[in-house]
Amino acid sequence: MPFCRECGSKLFYDRNSKEYVCRSCGLTYTFQDLVVESEKxxxxxxxxxxxxxxxxxxxxxxxxxxK
Ligand SMILES: [Zn+2]
Incomplete structure (x- = not known):
């Protein structure tokens, strides 16, 4: 499970928007965002x-x- 860059909370996959959503701070990430971040x-x-x-x-x- 990926984690939010801002607050470190677990991200949840939203099937409707096809994005990962942080329920703590409301940020959303696309799959591409997460791949780029883990490469960095x-x-x-x-x-x-x-x-x-x-x-x-x-x-x-x-x-x-x-010596
Ligand atoms: Zn967050």
Missing amino acids: MFENKLKKDEKKKAREEYLDWWLSKK
Whole structure:
């Protein structure tokens, strides 16, 4: 079940409008909106992992230099 970007509540699928509706704040999302959003989140996570890796590599390099 997808969650609302604004308030984090569960979204409900409205068969009539073919949209996901947040019952807490009233926002609606199309399926496309949700797909795009989850892709963005996935990309952000990848970027974060890359940054973390780069930092660790730098630390390794720095520590080996100190010896
Ligand atoms: Zn909401």
